[in-house]
Amino acid sequence: MNKSKRDWEPRLVGFLCNWCSYAGADLAGTSRMQYPPNMRVIRVPCSSRVRPEFILRALQKGADGVLVAGCHPGDCHYTTGNYYTRRRFQVIKRLLTFLGVDPRRVMASWISAAEGGKYQQVVTEFVETIRELGPCDFRPTNGQIFVPAADERTDLGVVS
Amino acid sequence: MTTIQDELRETARTLLAEGQVDCVLGWAWEEELQRAVPCFVRAAEDAKRLIWDERCVVSLAPFLLHMKRQLSSVRTEPSRTAIVVKGCDARGVVRILRDQQLERDEVLIIGVVCQGVGDPDNRPAKCRECQYHVPPVYDLLLGEEPKETQTPSSPLLERVREIEGWDVADRASYWREHFSRCLRCYACRQVCPACNCVECIFDSERTRWTYKRTTAEENMIFHAIRAFHVAGRCVECGECERACPMGIPLMEINKKVASDIKELFSVPDAGVDLREEPPLVRYETGDLDHFV
Ligand code: SF4
Ligand code: SF4
Ligand code: SF4
Ligand code: FES
Numbered sequence: 243m244n245k246s247k248r249d250w251e252p253r254l255v256g257f258l259c260n261w262c263s264y265a266g267a268d269l270a271g272t273s274r275m276q277y278p279p280n281m282r283v284i285r286v287p288c289s290s291r292v293r294p295e296f297i298l299r300a301l302q303k304g305a306d307g308v309l310v311a312g313c314h315p316g317d318c319h320y321t322t323g324n325y326y327t328r329r330r331f332q333v334i335k336r337l338l339t340f341l342g343v344d345p346r347r348v349m350a351s352w353i354s355a356a357e358g359g360k361y362q363q364v365v366t367e368f369v370e371t372i373r374e375l376g377p378c379d380f381r382p383t384n385g386q387i388f389v390p391a392a393d394e395r396t397d398l399g400v401v402s
Numbered sequence: 403m404t405t406i407q408d409e410l411r412e413t414a415r416t417l418l419a420e421g422q423v424d425c426v427l428g429w430a431w432e433e434e435l436q437r438a439v440p441c442f443v444r445a446a447e448d449a450k451r452l453i454w455d456e457r458c459v460v461s462l463a464p465f466l467l468h469m470k471r472q473l474s475s476v477r478t479e480p481s482r483t484a485i486v487v488k489g490c491d492a493r494g495v496v497r498i499l500r501d502q503q504l505e506r507d508e509v510l511i512i513g514v515v516c517q518g519v520g521d522p523d524n525r526p527a528k529c530r531e532c533q534y535h536v537p538p539v540y541d542l543l544l545g546e547e548p549k550e551t552q553t554p555s556s557p558l559l560e561r562v563r564e565i566e567g568w569d570v571a572d573r574a575s576y577w578r579e580h581f582s583r584c585l586r587c588y589a590c591r592q593v594c595p596a597c598n599c600v601e602c603i604f605d606s607e608r609t610r611w612t613y614k615r616t617t618a619e620e621n622m623i624f625h626a627i628r629a630f631h632v633a634g635r636c637v638e639c640g641e642c643e644r645a646c647p648m649g650i651p652l653m654e655i656n657k658k659v660a661s662d663i664k665e666l667f668s669v670p671d672a673g674v675d676l677r678e679e680p681p682l683v684r685y686e687t688g689d690l691d692h693f694v
Contacts, residue, residue: 294626295623298611302623325685325687328685328689328690329666329681329685329689332666333662333663336658337626337658337659337662338626339570340566340573340658341573341574341577341626342573342575344570379574
């Protein structure tokens with residue numbers, strides 16, 4: 243750990259499904275609930291849109307923790323998406339743990355559009371957990387985050 | 403006494419002579435390389451080139467796929483290939499059929515009863531813990547079914563449990579060491595019956611999620627993603643690890659995922675049933691939920 247924990251702030255990435263969890267986060271915001279600002283939110287159409295590649299890439303590009311959140315089972319806007327998420331998530335989490343990623347850095351939660359309070363609580367607790375764990379070392383050994391060469395940069399295109 | 407090899411040659415000859423199949427895919431001995439290589443027999447009189455013994459280590463299953471893809475541009479007639487399989491190879495053929503890369507009637511499966519391949523004093527790990535000496539799926543079977551079968555213990559699973567017991571930091575450095583040696587030659591993928599994608603994400607020009615650099619981190623992502631892509635479909639044939647020129651213990655990862663999936667979703671082994679539905683493309687409403 244090269245930075246002291248004092249001037250280090252956890253950086254989290256949250257993949258929130260558009261129909262429930264993103265709306266739940268929105269509700270937390272409009273209700274002026276207080277929670278730490280450490281989570282960068284990425285809106286996805288459904289929790290099942292989150293490929294494991296997304297989680298890995300987030301960790302490698304500097305996230306200290308990743309949250310995947312979606313509708314409660316039975317409430318997915320696409321009826322069954324989160325049932326697949328539930329199966330896949332358990333497998334990928336155990337696999338990453340096996341490969342040396344602390345299991346506390348990857349979490350999933352069901353947060354409905356009405357659960358602003360739950361969103362507040364999940365984020366607060368997650369930030370606290372990561373603060374205790376310290377920075378994620380799932381990054382290049384030389385501390386440099388890989389920047390693609392100019393000709394590869396289109397690959398990083400924002401969202402098409 | 404007629405050996406399985408004699409039976410195999412006779413079967414292949416008949417199948418070709420009667421026009422039941424266009425090709426028999428089996429093994430032949432290559433003197434120059436000193437190893438058994440895939441052999442595509444198309445004429446009945448060449449059936450005598452086929453061999454079956456302990457030297458037939460390589461799984462032929464992926465060659466079905468390579469052959470079909472290479473010939474698809476020139477061949478318009480429907481064709482049928484007979485393939486010779488050991489138990490582990492049969493599961494690879496099931497994988498390819500279940501993933502709808504071939505039609506069932508394009509393949510005739512000749513199963514051989516196998517007691518292990520390679521050096522008898524130093525069998526590959528998969529043979530030492532094999533549960534499928536008789537192929538789980540076949541059209542024709544050569545050899546005697548053994549009377550009693552016992553389920554052997556699995557040193558590989560024990561190894562997985564051992565790694566699970568380490569500190570997370572120790573696991574990270576263990577895999578970092580292994581992955582930093584990976585060349586990204588993709589041999590592991592080429593020989594894998596579950597890696598049957600027409601275009602692999604690692605070959606795609608614009609994936610946005612994967613890069614070809616051979617740093618430990620990029621390679622870790624490669625291996626995590628490949629393991630996840632074959633999760634629930636990997637037939638544990640061990641071909642990836644056998645093909646790896648760098649000796650990376652890939653089966654430790656595959657076994658980990660396979661045993662987790664069995665435990666989480668109570669499913670049978672992959673590739674033993676032609677009607678199987680891979681566990682990650684379906685769900686039960688009552689699946690475990692305590693992790694959220
Ligand atoms: S075969 Fe081995 S060296 Fe080649 S890509 Fe696979 S793991 Fe890496
Ligand atoms: S053991 Fe390796 S080669 Fe065989 S199916 Fe599994 S991943 Fe593919
Ligand atoms: S690594 Fe993934 S994308 Fe590539 S062939 Fe295997 S399953 Fe398909
Ligand atoms: S739409 Fe929310 S999980 Fe599918």
